[in-house]
Amino acid sequence: xxxxxxxxxxxxLHRKQALYSSLDSCFxxxxxxxxxxxxxxxxxxxxxxxxxLLYSLLPNWxxxxxVCTVIGLEEGKECIIVGTLYxxxxxxxxxxxEYSKERSATPLVRPHxxxxxxxxxxxxxxxxxxxxxxxxxxxxxxxTGVVVALHGKETGTGDFWVEDVMEGGLPHQIERPIKSxxxxxxxxxxxLDIGSSTxxxxxxxxxxxxxxxxxxxxxxQSIAAKIVRVIIAGNSxxxxxxxxxxQNLGSxxxxxxxxxxxELDIQLTxxxxxxxxxxxxxxxxxxxxSLPQQPLHRCLxxxxxxxxxxxxxxxxxxxxxxxxxxLGTSGQNIDDLEKYSDANDKLEFLERTLRWRHVAPxxxxxxxxxxxxxxxxxxxxxxxxxxxxxNQEKYETRLIKGAEGQIVRLICIPRFSExxxxxxxxxxxxxxxxxxxxxxxx
Amino acid sequence: xxSAEGKLFIGxxxxxxxxxxxxxxxxxxxxxxxxxxxxxxxxxxxxxxxKLQVVSYKWLSRNFLVSSNDAKRLLQDFVEKRGTGVEVVxxxxxxxxxxxxxxxxxxxxxxxxxxxxxxxxxxxSVQIYSVQACLPKDPAVLWNAEFVQAEELFKQPxxxxxxxxxxxxxxxxxxxxxxxxxxxxxxxxxxxxxxxGTSGSSGYTLANQSPTIPQPQQKKIQGTSPNVxxxxxxxxxxVKNESKPAENKLKVPQLTVNTKKGETDxxxxxxxxxxxxxxxxxxxxxxxxxASAKTNGISNSADAQICARExxxxxxxxxxxQGVNVRRxxxxxxxxxxxxxxxxxxxxxxxxxxxxxxxxxxxxxxxMLDSKRSSYSSDIEKSKLNFEEEKEDKPNFKHRKETxxxxxxxxxxxxxxNNMNSSSSEKVINQVPAVDTIAKDKTRDAAPNSPKRKKVLxxxxxxxxREVTEVVWEGEEETKPESDTTKKADNIPASNNSNxxxxxxxxxxxxxxAPLNQVGKTGSKKAGNKDPKQGNILSFFKRV
Numbered sequence: 005x006x007x008x009x010x011x012x013x014x015x016x017l018h019r020k021q022a023l024y025s026s027l028d029s030c031f032x033x034x035x036x037x038x039x040x041x042x043x044x045x046x047x048x049x050x051x052x053x054x055x056x057l058l059y060s061l062l063p064n065w066x067x068x069x070x071v072c073t074v075i076g077l078e079e080g081k082e083c084i085i086v087g088t089l090y091x092x093x094x095x096x097x098x099x100x101x102e103y104s105k106e107r108s109a110t111p112l113v114r115p116h117x118x119x120x121x122x123x124x125x126x127x128x129x130x131x132x133x134x135x136x137x138x139x140x141x142x143x144x145x146x147x148t149g150v151v152v153a154l155h156g157k158e159t160g161t162g163d164f165w166v167e168d169v170m171e172g173g174l175p176h177q178i179e180r181p182i183k184s185x186x187x188x189x190x191x192x193x194x195x196l197d198i199g200s201s202t203x204x205x206x207x208x209x210x211x212x213x214x215x216x217x218x219x220x221x222x223x224x225q226s227i228a229a230k231i232v233r234v235i236i237a238g239n240s241x242x243x244x245x246x247x248x249x250x251q252n253l254g255s256x257x258x259x260x261x262x263x264x265x266x267e268l269d270i271q272l273t274x275x276x277x278x279x280x281x282x283x284x285x286x287x288x289x290x291x292x293x294s295l296p297q298q299p300l301h302r303c304l305x306x307x308x309x310x311x312x313x314x315x316x317x318x319x320x321x322x323x324x325x326x327x328x329x330x331l332g333t334s335g336q337n338i339d340d341l342e343k344y345s346d347a348n349d350k351l352e353f354l355e356r357t358l359r360w361r362h363v364a365p366x367x368x369x370x371x372x373x374x375x376x377x378x379x380x381x382x383x384x385x386x387x388x389x390x391x392x393x394x395n396q397e398k399y400e401t402r403l404i405k406g407a408e409g410q411i412v413r414l415i416c417i418p419r420f421s422e423x424x425x426x427x428x429x430x431x432x433x434x435x436x437x438x439x440x441x442x443x444x445x446x
Numbered sequence: 447x448x449s450a451e452g453k454l455f456i457g458x459x460x461x462x463x464x465x466x467x468x469x470x471x472x473x474x475x476x477x478x479x480x481x482x483x484x485x486x487x488x489x490x491x492x493x494x495x496x497k498l499q500v501v502s503y504k505w506l507s508r509n510f511l512v513s514s515n516d517a518k519r520l521l522q523d524f525v526e527k528r529g530t531g532v533e534v535v536x537x538x539x540x541x542x543x544x545x546x547x548x549x550x551x552x553x554x555x556x557x558x559x560x561x562x563x564x565x566x567x568x569x570x571s572v573q574i575y576s577v578q579a580c581l582p583k584d585p586a587v588l589w590n591a592e593f594v595q596a597e598e599l600f601k602q603p604x605x606x607x608x609x610x611x612x613x614x615x616x617x618x619x620x621x622x623x624x625x626x627x628x629x630x631x632x633x634x635x636x637x638x639x640x641x642x643g644t645s646g647s648s649g650y651t652l653a654n655q656s657p658t659i660p661q662p663q664q665k666k667i668q669g670t671s672p673n674v675x676x677x678x679x680x681x682x683x684x685v686k687n688e689s690k691p692a693e694n695k696l697k698v699p700q701l702t703v704n705t706k707k708g709e710t711d712x713x714x715x716x717x718x719x720x721x722x723x724x725x726x727x728x729x730x731x732x733x734x735x736x737a738s739a740k741t742n743g744i745s746n747s748a749d750a751q752i753c754a755r756e757x758x759x760x761x762x763x764x765x766x767x768q769g770v771n772v773r774r775x776x777x778x779x780x781x782x783x784x785x786x787x788x789x790x791x792x793x794x795x796x797x798x799x800x801x802x803x804x805x806x807x808x809x810x811x812x813x814m815l816d817s818k819r820s821s822y823s824s825d826i827e828k829s830k831l832n833f834e835e836e837k838e839d840k841p842n843f844k845h846r847k848e849t850x851x852x853x854x855x856x857x858x859x860x861x862x863x864n865n866m867n868s869s870s871s872e873k874v875i876n877q878v879p880a881v882d883t884i885a886k887d888k889t890r891d892a893a894p895n896s897p898k899r900k901k902v903l904x905x906x907x908x909x910x911x912r913e914v915t916e917v918v919w920e921g922e923e924e925t926k927p928e929s930d931t932t933k934k935a936d937n938i939p940a941s942n943n944s945n946x947x948x949x950x951x952x953x954x955x956x957x958x959x960a961p962l963n964q965v966g967k968t969g970s971k972k973a974g975n976k977d978p979k980q981g982n983i984l985s986f987f988k989r990v
Contacts, residue, residue: 016617016619017617018619018621019620040617155678202484204585204586205593206585206588208588209589210537214551216616217618218507218514218615219573220537220573220617221571224539224571266600270597270600273611274596277619278616307604310626311624313620313623313624412796425548436549437549438547439549440548442551443533443588444552444553445552445554
């Protein structure tokens with residue numbers, strides 16, 4: 005086997021390593037048993053978690069106001085109620101309508117927004133529910149499933165007039181030791197869509213070559229040697245779903261079906277042979293539909309899964325690299341928020357979910373989710389340092405700061421098949437830049 | 447004349463003497479003989495002009511087994527010397543002028559090079575990407591030849607560590623990448639993962655030496671997945687607790703035991719082994735990676751320890767899943783009426799119907815599976831290979847021992863009269879490895895030596911409210927539930943039953959004992975069907 009260290013006096017570049025620990029145990033389905041339960045239990049778990057948290061924050065917020073339940077509200081009396089918000093939306097699609105109209109195998113893509121000026125919010129706790137009104141709580145901002153504390157009073161009409169609202173806020177963040185350290189980069193890429201007509205395999209090959217150190221001169225390769233991990237955040241393949249019509253597939257069709265995955269496996273082999281890679285499932289990947297999506301099965305990657313650097317991860321994915329904790333999804337949570345609420349940009353959605361302390365508040369209302377009975381795995385316990393979402397239209401990033409000094413780097417990872425852009429994060433200082441590829445040479 | 451790399455050439459083309467007056471600057475690869483270079487250049491010429499192929503640097507490096515950087519230099523040479531009439535594509539990489547936060551890498555053809563260079567910062571780098579006869583309209587065409595080559599390398603047998611799989615031609619070393627190169631089905635030993643490029647650097651010498659230790663063991667880790675997975679959590683825990691070479695060596699004997707067993711089991715499991723092997727490989731892989739994790743833990747550098755810890759975590763999480771996996775697959779493999787479950791997500795179904803899953807411990811299931819497998823072996827090799835079974839017993843785990851003993855008792859109980867002698871010898875063997883079994887069968891302690899057996903059919907309702915039809919032998923009870931009521935919770939009574947389908951399956955391959963076995967099983971099967979007049983499926987096999 006030819007080794008390169010026998011040559012050149014420059015010394016070969018060695019890839020940097022970073023200590024990796026996966027904290028995905030809450031997202032991987034282990035002993036859950038489906039006994040036909042409905043979603044009330046996950047909502048209850050969520051309410052319980054958040055309420056405990058909010059109760060602990062109340063003394064700092066408005067200590068003099070009494071807390072009561074919805075049922076115990078008295079007209080005109082100022083109090084604080086804590087419960088789950090439900091947004092009543094006129095245009096929200098109903099599953100029965102969907103079923104009666106369309107019965108296709110392809111996932112229904114509904115990009116548009118279901119908001120309507122008549123939407124209103126309702127607060128619900130175990131005892132009852134009450135419609136909330138007022139200017140403070142904007143229905144365009146909130147979605148079903150967010151647990152908040154509301155300060156206000158019941159009006160004559162039986163609504164709750166909100167004077168102030170308190171969300172969970174950014175959770176506590178474990179401080180990173182400030183060490184000068186060395187630059188270590190993490191590459192985020194999503195939306196490879198291998199197998200689709202829009203993806204350009206040459207671009208992805210250039211990315212692979214750059215990461216693994218084939219492309220570029222010595223200087224560039226020395227930068228690439230500082231890349232410690234690659235995170236592929238969903239939608240890596242696009243399977244020709246037209247073939248899936250419920251009939252048994254012939255061998256030729258099976259081959260066509262598998263082609264994109266095989267191509268992905270070849271590319272992943274090239275990456276995994278040189279650098280640790282995490283692959284997360286996305287909405288279009290051959291994984292389960294409901295969140296948390298379970299890791300892609302290793303039988304899909306017969307060649308790549310032989311490497312110790314290859315790691316199949318669930319969606320959402322929570323892990324730690326050196327002292328930096330990173331949390332992210334393949335985009336379903338933010339895309340769902342986009343359908344049911346309004347914001348200036350995607351980063352604002354990201355920030356909101358973090359302040360609501362819940363990665364996917366619309367689950368299970370409009371986002372598929374497993375009916376957990378005893379926990380809500382999407383609850384954010386500690387604040388990550390990096391919070392990313394995949395499969396977005398464009399690359400965006402921002403650094404947000406919390407009340408306790410938390411610093412979070414928010415990243416929107418664009419779809420690589422459309423934009424040719426991957427994201428590079430420097431673990432040392434949480435700086436981010438884009439890595440873009442162009443193949444139009446003529 | 448000097449080329450871009452600073453090689454001094456005296457003379458041209460093929461008239462150059464073998465070790466000509468050539469001065470190589472230090473950065474050039476000393477391994478490249480000049481003639482070789484020229485030969486390659488000729489080949490490139492023919493590929494580009496005659497075959498109209500796109501020759502990218504990557505393709506070149508893999509084809510001629512040179513590093514990527516050298517391949518780029520070769521292409522550069524080619525362009526300079528014979529660059530007329532070929533189109534060249536370069537990669538430009540650098541920070542964009544217009545958007546300083548974007549590092550852009552793009553392909554650009556030679557004519558447009560200077561133009562596009564303007565978009566980049568001053569210190570962008572230009573590298574040759576490919577040469578071809580003409581520029582294709584679709585950029586992806588550039589990728590095709592390379593991909594075809596990659597596919598070829600990809601299709602090579604799993605254990606071959608080719609340049610695709612170990613990324614040997616890139617410019618960056620990563621010695622912590624480990625690849626499990628064991629093949630899926632074979633009993634042949636395979637060299638496991640190689641560490642790439644560790645020879646040069648002193649920091650990694652330990653890691654370099656130690657791979658030799660686990661290799662012999664890794665070769666044999668195949669096939670007996672249940673046992674391997676039983677073992678691997680222990681190994682993983684061990685790895686977690688230590689990071690010293692000495693302790694690695696301690697573990698080696700443990701591994702050896704496991705692997706020997708693995709091998710013999712593999713040999714004896716015979717049919718249905720392919721599936722088992724597949725899963726055996728899966729968990730064996732985790733085992734092998736486990737072992738390689740040990741070697742990694744030896745190195746003192748922080749990076750190595752990082753990777754070791756990483757691998758350990760990886761393996762421990764993997765093993766459990768695969769352990770469960772394997773149990774399921776063995777259930778299916780034997781052909782009982784139950785789903786062949788291959789992945790983690792299906793476990794839900796298993797749990798649903800088997801609340802009792804918790805109460806029979808996992809090892810019990812394994813013991814049942816093992817008993818099935820060992821019954822295979824006994825059936826086939828009864829007359830001749832008793833000693834092999836003896837061998838099997840010795841290095842076994844206690845679970846395995848227990849199941850072997852059970853299975854042998856069952857076989858005896860089937861009333862193979864002709865094999866009395868062999869049976870008794872087996873019985874002797876069985877009694878030697880006295881073990882405390884986890885899955886104690888109440889039905890096992892019968893007197894297996896008695897040649898007088900009478901088959902009696904009994905129907906009863908068991909504790910779960912199912913109707914269970916049992917074929918009861920005098921002095922020993924065995925069960926044969928209706929196939930539809932087969933559930934995992936029937937471990938205890940069902941493990942006997944497991945031998946029947948397995949035996950039924952095995953009957954075509956059975957030797958002198960075949961008729962007797964078949965008669966025995968046929969009878970029971972008939973009894974099970976409660977219809978003596980009905981045709982017997984085994985009669986089909988008899989003809990074979």
